[in-house]
Amino acid sequence: MYEDICVPLGCHNPFHDHHDESRLSKLVDTTDPAFHSIAEVLADMASARVEFTPEIIDAAVKAGRARHARETTIPTLPHQPGPEAVAGSVVYYIRRGNLIKIGTTTNLRRRMAALMPDEILAVEPGDWVLEQQRHRQFGDQRISRQGEYFFPGPALRRHVAEVRATHGAPPADLPRLAAASRDWAQPLAETRRTV
Structure with a gap:
């Protein structure tokens, strides 16, 4: 023993x-x-x-x-269904700079608003268990031992493409940095025209 x-x-x-x-x-x-x-x-x-x-x-x-x-x-995550909530838990893949973050949430819209990623690459149904499985699956590309950020190696990029092909593109209206930049650029452009 x-x-x-x-x-x-x-x-x-x-x-x-x-x-x-x-x-x-x-x-x-x-x-x-x-x-x-x-x-x-x-x-x-x-x-x-x-x-x-x-x-x-x-x-x-x-x-x-x-x-x-x-x-x-498996942690118990609060789930409050609403018009902006995705039904159930999902594992998401987002791009921040040159890195890919793999995370999970029960409210994709709220989570993306908090993270403001550069790009939302893919989303698949799944919970904390699947997220941990993906972290192990791409562990050799992980930035830090306990982190959720990964180098975009060929295996991870291929997996993201497969998830996207299987589950479709993430909703286009989810909050992300590029959309936020456009939202700020429009009023600034209008202000310049009136001055």
Whole structure:
């Protein structure tokens, strides 16, 4: 049940006695469902040169379990249907500069108004679980480990095109930066003409 976790973490610490049964790595249960998340937290701590003590290992186990719970629990999102709400939850793909953001929402119009993307690339039915699946699917193109922004690599661009072909183009009247710029440009042009 409690095995040597130094091996999966790639431990090369010369101070670890890998034959000593009382080592700190024995404090982590490798059969814990959250083991992979715990191992990630421990690896992050090791790369930050944190000195491991029983208390630090205990804190890493708690942090790993919390991370695992966040990644595997579907949050309850408030859904208030209205004329501007998209029925159900959707996963959206938007362009911000040279990056693609993959997110989820139960109210696409409100979310786009908050984000004001450069371009709304595609939308597919789905919830938090599908969003997390897409994050893993394109993880090698992810900007940061926990972020929602991705480099637009060929696989992601191909996927966006497939989603758009399957589910159609996003509604053209959704809020986006280009539309907002046009909305401001019109009154400015009219003001210049009257002056």
